[in-house]
Amino acid sequence: MVDEQSFITSVFRFYKLMKSNEISLVYEGEITHDITKAFTALTETTMNKEDESGTTQRKVFHVMVECLQNISKHAEEVQSGKIHKEKRGVFLIHKDHDHYGVTTGNVVANDKVEDLRKSLDHINSLDKEGIKQLHKEQIRSGSLSEKQGAGLGFIDIVKKTGNPLLYHFLEIDETASFFIITSRIERIK
Amino acid sequence: MDIIKIQGTDDTPTVILDVQNDIFQISGRSLPEDVSAFYDPILEWLREFAESSHDKMTFGFKLEYFNTASSKLILDILLKLEDMFENGKEVQVKWYYPEDDEDMEEAGEEYADIVDVPFEQIPYED
Numbered sequence: 001m002v003d004e005q006s007f008i009t010s011v012f013r014f015y016k017l018m019k020s021n022e023i024s025l026v027y028e029g030e031i032t033h034d035i036t037k038a039f040t041a042l043t044e045t046t047m048n049k050e051d052e053s054g055t056t057q058r059k060v061f062h063v064m065v066e067c068l069q070n071i072s073k074h075a076e077e078v079q080s081g082k083i084h085k086e087k088r089g090v091f092l093i094h095k096d097h098d099h100y101g102v103t104t105g106n107v108v109a110n111d112k113v114e115d116l117r118k119s120l121d122h123i124n125s126l127d128k129e130g131i132k133q134l135h136k137e138q139i140r141s142g143s144l145s146e147k148q149g150a151g152l153g154f155i156d157i158v159k160k161t162g163n164p165l166l167y168h169f170l171e172i173d174e175t176a177s178f179f180i181i182t183s184r185i186e187r188i189k
Numbered sequence: 190m191d192i193i194k195i196q197g198t199d200d201t202p203t204v205i206l207d208v209q210n211d212i213f214q215i216s217g218r219s220l221p222e223d224v225s226a227f228y229d230p231i232l233e234w235l236r237e238f239a240e241s242s243h244d245k246m247t248f249g250f251k252l253e254y255f256n257t258a259s260s261k262l263i264l265d266i267l268l269k270l271e272d273m274f275e276n277g278k279e280v281q282v283k284w285y286y287p288e289d290d291e292d293m294e295e296a297g298e299e300y301a302d303i304v305d306v307p308f309e310q311i312p313y314e315d
Protein backbone atom coordinates (compact mmCIF):
# COMPACT_ATOMS: atom_id res chain seq x y z
CA MET A 1 0.00 0.00 0.00
CA VAL A 2 1.34 3.37 -1.02
CA ASP A 3 1.58 5.92 1.72
CA GLU A 4 -1.50 8.10 1.34
CA GLN A 5 0.28 11.41 1.78
CA SER A 6 2.89 10.64 -0.86
CA PHE A 7 0.19 9.40 -3.21
CA ILE A 8 -1.76 12.64 -2.85
CA THR A 9 1.42 14.62 -3.40
CA SER A 10 2.05 12.63 -6.59
CA VAL A 11 -1.44 13.33 -7.87
CA PHE A 12 -0.96 17.03 -7.22
CA ARG A 13 2.44 17.00 -8.90
CA PHE A 14 0.95 15.15 -11.85
CA TYR A 15 -1.83 17.73 -12.10
CA LYS A 16 0.66 20.62 -12.07
CA LEU A 17 2.81 18.86 -14.66
CA MET A 18 -0.19 18.49 -16.96
CA LYS A 19 -1.17 22.12 -16.48
CA SER A 20 2.28 23.54 -17.09
CA ASN A 21 2.74 21.49 -20.27
CA GLU A 22 -0.86 22.08 -21.35
CA ILE A 23 -1.44 18.35 -21.63
CA SER A 24 -5.11 17.93 -22.43
CA LEU A 25 -5.17 14.17 -22.63
CA VAL A 26 -2.96 11.47 -21.20
CA TYR A 27 -3.55 7.74 -21.34
CA GLU A 28 -1.72 4.53 -20.66
CA GLY A 29 -3.22 1.22 -21.63
CA GLU A 30 -4.62 -0.83 -24.44
CA ILE A 31 -5.29 1.05 -27.68
CA THR A 32 -8.45 -0.23 -29.30
CA HIS A 33 -10.56 1.12 -32.12
CA ASP A 34 -13.10 2.40 -29.59
CA ILE A 35 -10.37 4.24 -27.68
CA THR A 36 -9.27 5.86 -30.94
CA LYS A 37 -12.82 6.99 -31.64
CA ALA A 38 -13.33 8.29 -28.11
CA PHE A 39 -10.04 10.24 -28.04
CA THR A 40 -10.56 11.84 -31.43
CA ALA A 41 -14.13 12.84 -30.52
CA LEU A 42 -12.96 14.27 -27.20
CA THR A 43 -10.15 16.24 -28.83
CA GLU A 44 -12.48 17.56 -31.53
CA THR A 45 -14.82 18.87 -28.85
CA THR A 46 -11.93 20.54 -26.99
CA MET A 47 -10.55 22.11 -30.17
CA ASN A 48 -13.99 23.38 -31.14
CA LYS A 49 -14.34 25.03 -27.75
CA GLU A 50 -10.98 26.68 -28.27
CA ASP A 51 -11.96 27.89 -31.75
CA GLU A 52 -9.15 26.13 -33.54
CA SER A 53 -9.31 26.47 -37.33
CA GLY A 54 -10.69 23.67 -39.46
CA THR A 55 -7.23 23.04 -40.90
CA THR A 56 -5.65 22.60 -37.47
CA GLN A 57 -8.48 20.35 -36.31
CA ARG A 58 -8.25 18.14 -39.38
CA LYS A 59 -4.49 17.76 -39.06
CA VAL A 60 -4.59 16.98 -35.34
CA PHE A 61 -7.37 14.44 -35.97
CA HIS A 62 -5.33 12.81 -38.70
CA VAL A 63 -2.13 12.60 -36.68
CA MET A 64 -4.00 11.15 -33.70
CA VAL A 65 -5.59 8.40 -35.78
CA GLU A 66 -2.29 7.40 -37.39
CA CYS A 67 -0.37 7.44 -34.09
CA LEU A 68 -2.97 5.40 -32.25
CA GLN A 69 -3.16 2.90 -35.10
CA ASN A 70 0.62 2.58 -35.09
CA ILE A 71 0.47 1.44 -31.49
CA SER A 72 -2.35 -0.99 -32.08
CA LYS A 73 -0.41 -2.48 -35.00
CA HIS A 74 3.19 -2.40 -33.84
CA ALA A 75 3.49 -2.15 -30.05
CA GLU A 76 5.12 -5.03 -28.23
CA GLU A 77 5.71 -6.15 -24.69
CA VAL A 78 8.36 -8.05 -22.84
CA GLN A 79 7.19 -10.80 -20.54
CA SER A 80 9.65 -13.14 -18.87
CA GLY A 81 12.29 -12.14 -21.38
CA LYS A 82 10.11 -12.79 -24.43
CA ILE A 83 8.69 -10.24 -26.86
CA HIS A 84 5.09 -10.45 -27.93
CA LYS A 85 2.51 -8.18 -29.55
CA GLU A 86 0.62 -6.05 -27.12
CA LYS A 87 -1.52 -3.11 -28.20
CA ARG A 88 -0.48 -0.95 -25.29
CA GLY A 89 1.17 2.37 -25.00
CA VAL A 90 1.05 5.87 -23.64
CA PHE A 91 -0.68 8.62 -25.53
CA LEU A 92 -0.55 12.37 -24.88
CA ILE A 93 -1.94 15.49 -26.47
CA HIS A 94 -0.28 18.73 -25.50
CA LYS A 95 0.05 22.22 -26.86
CA ASP A 96 1.95 25.47 -26.62
CA HIS A 97 0.93 28.77 -28.10
CA ASP A 98 1.69 27.87 -31.70
CA HIS A 99 1.70 24.05 -31.89
CA TYR A 100 -0.19 20.94 -30.89
CA GLY A 101 1.86 17.92 -30.03
CA VAL A 102 0.81 14.30 -30.23
CA THR A 103 3.16 11.98 -28.36
CA THR A 104 3.04 8.22 -28.13
CA GLY A 105 5.25 5.78 -26.32
CA ASN A 106 5.38 2.03 -26.68
CA VAL A 107 7.67 -0.94 -26.25
CA VAL A 108 9.60 -2.28 -29.24
CA ALA A 109 12.06 -5.13 -29.52
CA ASN A 110 15.68 -3.97 -29.59
CA ASP A 111 16.33 -5.80 -32.84
CA LYS A 112 13.84 -3.52 -34.60
CA VAL A 113 15.28 -0.28 -33.27
CA GLU A 114 17.95 0.11 -35.93
CA ASP A 115 15.52 -0.27 -38.86
CA LEU A 116 12.98 2.01 -37.26
CA ARG A 117 15.63 4.62 -36.61
CA LYS A 118 16.80 4.36 -40.22
CA SER A 119 13.30 4.82 -41.69
CA LEU A 120 12.51 7.74 -39.38
CA ASP A 121 15.81 9.48 -40.15
CA HIS A 122 15.15 8.95 -43.84
CA ILE A 123 11.63 10.42 -43.59
CA ASN A 124 12.97 13.36 -41.57
CA SER A 125 15.73 14.04 -44.10
CA LEU A 126 13.36 14.55 -47.04
CA ASP A 127 12.02 17.86 -48.30
CA LYS A 128 8.39 18.38 -49.31
CA GLU A 129 8.88 16.93 -52.81
CA GLY A 130 10.83 13.96 -51.45
CA ILE A 131 8.07 13.15 -48.97
CA LYS A 132 5.45 13.31 -51.71
CA GLN A 133 7.51 10.95 -53.83
CA LEU A 134 8.03 8.46 -50.99
CA HIS A 135 4.33 8.64 -50.13
CA LYS A 136 3.43 7.83 -53.72
CA GLU A 137 5.82 4.87 -53.81
CA GLN A 138 4.46 3.50 -50.52
CA ILE A 139 0.82 3.84 -51.42
CA ARG A 140 1.40 2.03 -54.71
CA SER A 141 3.42 -0.81 -53.22
CA GLY A 142 0.86 -3.54 -52.68
CA SER A 143 0.50 -4.84 -49.15
CA LEU A 144 -0.80 -2.94 -46.15
CA SER A 145 1.59 -4.48 -43.67
CA GLU A 146 4.93 -2.75 -43.53
CA LYS A 147 7.84 -5.04 -42.90
CA GLN A 148 10.02 -2.45 -41.25
CA GLY A 149 7.60 -0.62 -39.03
CA ALA A 150 7.72 3.01 -40.12
CA GLY A 151 5.44 2.94 -43.11
CA LEU A 152 2.79 5.06 -44.68
CA GLY A 153 1.49 6.40 -41.34
CA PHE A 154 4.67 8.28 -40.40
CA ILE A 155 5.26 9.45 -43.96
CA ASP A 156 1.76 10.83 -44.08
CA ILE A 157 2.15 12.62 -40.76
CA VAL A 158 5.26 14.44 -41.99
CA LYS A 159 3.57 15.16 -45.32
CA LYS A 160 0.54 16.73 -43.64
CA THR A 161 2.27 18.56 -40.77
CA GLY A 162 5.41 19.65 -42.62
CA ASN A 163 7.36 18.96 -39.40
CA PRO A 164 9.96 16.29 -38.70
CA LEU A 165 9.16 13.55 -36.19
CA LEU A 166 10.91 13.88 -32.84
CA TYR A 167 11.77 10.47 -31.49
CA HIS A 168 13.77 8.71 -28.79
CA PHE A 169 14.53 5.14 -27.83
CA LEU A 170 15.09 4.46 -24.14
CA GLU A 171 16.49 1.03 -23.40
CA ILE A 172 14.43 -0.98 -20.92
CA ASP A 173 16.65 -4.06 -20.90
CA GLU A 174 18.63 -6.21 -23.34
CA THR A 175 15.50 -7.27 -25.27
CA ALA A 176 13.37 -4.16 -25.52
CA SER A 177 13.27 -0.39 -25.63
CA PHE A 178 10.69 2.27 -25.03
CA PHE A 179 9.97 4.21 -28.21
CA ILE A 180 8.71 7.78 -27.81
CA ILE A 181 7.66 9.81 -30.81
CA THR A 182 6.16 13.29 -31.08
CA SER A 183 4.42 14.88 -34.05
CA ARG A 184 3.96 18.63 -34.07
CA ILE A 185 1.03 20.36 -35.74
CA GLU A 186 1.03 24.09 -36.28
CA ARG A 187 -1.95 26.02 -34.91
CA ILE A 188 -3.09 27.78 -38.05
CA LYS A 189 -5.41 30.69 -37.43
CA MET B 190 -27.11 -5.71 -60.46
CA ASP B 191 -27.63 -5.48 -56.71
CA ILE B 192 -27.65 -2.09 -55.10
CA ILE B 193 -25.07 -1.37 -52.43
CA LYS B 194 -26.26 1.16 -49.92
CA ILE B 195 -24.24 1.59 -46.75
CA GLN B 196 -25.19 4.25 -44.25
CA GLY B 197 -22.13 6.09 -42.98
CA THR B 198 -21.04 6.20 -39.35
CA ASP B 199 -18.40 8.24 -37.54
CA ASP B 200 -15.73 5.87 -38.82
CA THR B 201 -17.12 4.41 -42.04
CA PRO B 202 -18.27 6.23 -45.18
CA THR B 203 -21.65 6.30 -46.86
CA VAL B 204 -21.53 4.16 -49.98
CA ILE B 205 -24.08 4.07 -52.78
CA LEU B 206 -23.60 1.89 -55.83
CA ASP B 207 -26.83 1.97 -57.76
CA VAL B 208 -27.00 1.21 -61.49
CA GLN B 209 -30.74 1.97 -61.84
CA ASN B 210 -30.38 5.50 -60.50
CA ASP B 211 -26.90 5.99 -61.90
CA ILE B 212 -25.34 6.88 -58.52
CA PHE B 213 -21.87 5.70 -57.61
CA GLN B 214 -20.49 7.52 -54.62
CA ILE B 215 -18.43 7.23 -51.45
CA SER B 216 -18.71 10.04 -48.94
CA GLY B 217 -17.94 10.87 -45.33
CA ARG B 218 -15.27 9.52 -43.03
CA SER B 219 -13.20 6.43 -43.58
CA LEU B 220 -11.22 4.90 -40.75
CA PRO B 221 -12.83 1.48 -40.33
CA GLU B 222 -11.43 -0.93 -37.78
CA ASP B 223 -10.99 -3.51 -40.54
CA VAL B 224 -10.47 -1.75 -43.87
CA SER B 225 -10.45 -4.92 -45.97
CA ALA B 226 -13.72 -6.17 -44.50
CA PHE B 227 -15.31 -2.83 -45.30
CA TYR B 228 -13.96 -2.36 -48.82
CA ASP B 229 -13.94 -5.94 -50.12
CA PRO B 230 -17.68 -6.01 -51.00
CA ILE B 231 -17.27 -2.70 -52.82
CA LEU B 232 -14.36 -3.97 -54.88
CA GLU B 233 -16.26 -7.18 -55.55
CA TRP B 234 -19.24 -5.17 -56.76
CA LEU B 235 -16.99 -3.16 -59.10
CA ARG B 236 -15.51 -6.40 -60.44
CA GLU B 237 -19.02 -7.53 -61.27
CA PHE B 238 -19.84 -4.20 -62.88
CA ALA B 239 -16.66 -4.39 -64.96
CA GLU B 240 -17.82 -7.68 -66.43
CA SER B 241 -21.39 -6.52 -67.04
CA SER B 242 -22.71 -4.87 -70.17
CA HIS B 243 -23.17 -1.54 -68.40
CA ASP B 244 -20.81 0.83 -70.12
CA LYS B 245 -20.93 4.07 -68.18
CA MET B 246 -19.97 5.14 -64.68
CA THR B 247 -19.35 8.46 -62.99
CA PHE B 248 -17.81 7.70 -59.63
CA GLY B 249 -17.87 10.37 -56.94
CA PHE B 250 -15.55 10.58 -53.96
CA LYS B 251 -16.72 13.11 -51.40
CA LEU B 252 -14.63 12.24 -48.40
CA GLU B 253 -14.17 14.42 -45.36
CA TYR B 254 -11.45 12.26 -43.96
CA PHE B 255 -9.68 8.97 -44.63
CA ASN B 256 -6.80 7.31 -42.80
CA THR B 257 -3.71 5.88 -44.49
CA ALA B 258 -5.08 2.33 -44.25
CA SER B 259 -8.12 3.47 -46.26
CA SER B 260 -5.93 5.34 -48.74
CA LYS B 261 -4.69 2.07 -50.23
CA LEU B 262 -8.21 0.73 -50.65
CA ILE B 263 -9.28 3.98 -52.31
CA LEU B 264 -6.43 3.44 -54.73
CA ASP B 265 -7.71 -0.11 -55.32
CA ILE B 266 -11.10 1.32 -56.29
CA LEU B 267 -9.44 3.82 -58.63
CA LEU B 268 -7.33 1.08 -60.22
CA LYS B 269 -10.52 -0.90 -60.82
CA LEU B 270 -12.03 2.16 -62.50
CA GLU B 271 -8.88 2.57 -64.57
CA ASP B 272 -9.24 -1.05 -65.73
CA MET B 273 -12.80 -0.42 -66.83
CA PHE B 274 -11.77 2.74 -68.64
CA GLU B 275 -8.98 0.93 -70.44
CA ASN B 276 -11.42 -1.79 -71.42
CA GLY B 277 -13.63 0.69 -73.19
CA LYS B 278 -16.17 1.77 -70.59
CA GLU B 279 -16.97 5.43 -70.25
CA VAL B 280 -15.58 6.17 -66.80
CA GLN B 281 -15.31 9.48 -65.03
CA VAL B 282 -14.01 10.19 -61.52
CA LYS B 283 -15.21 13.20 -59.57
CA TRP B 284 -13.15 14.10 -56.55
CA TYR B 285 -15.00 16.51 -54.27
CA TYR B 286 -13.10 18.32 -51.54
CA PRO B 287 -13.98 21.10 -49.07
CA GLU B 288 -12.60 24.27 -50.63
CA ASP B 289 -10.45 25.04 -47.59
CA ASP B 290 -9.00 21.53 -47.31
CA GLU B 291 -5.65 21.56 -49.09
CA ASP B 292 -4.78 18.05 -47.95
CA MET B 293 -7.91 16.58 -49.52
CA GLU B 294 -7.29 18.55 -52.70
CA GLU B 295 -3.70 17.33 -52.80
CA ALA B 296 -4.81 13.74 -52.20
CA GLY B 297 -7.02 14.05 -55.29
CA GLU B 298 -4.14 15.43 -57.34
CA GLU B 299 -1.93 12.57 -56.26
CA TYR B 300 -4.48 9.90 -57.13
CA ALA B 301 -5.10 11.58 -60.50
CA ASP B 302 -1.38 11.36 -61.07
CA ILE B 303 -1.23 7.62 -60.29
CA VAL B 304 -4.25 6.36 -62.23
CA ASP B 305 -5.01 6.88 -65.88
CA VAL B 306 -8.69 7.74 -65.88
CA PRO B 307 -10.63 11.01 -66.52
CA PHE B 308 -10.43 12.74 -63.19
CA GLU B 309 -12.16 15.95 -62.19
CA GLN B 310 -11.44 17.91 -58.99
CA ILE B 311 -14.44 19.74 -57.58
CA PRO B 312 -14.20 22.08 -54.58
CA TYR B 313 -17.31 22.63 -52.49
CA GLU B 314 -18.23 24.94 -49.66
CA ASP B 315 -17.92 23.21 -46.32
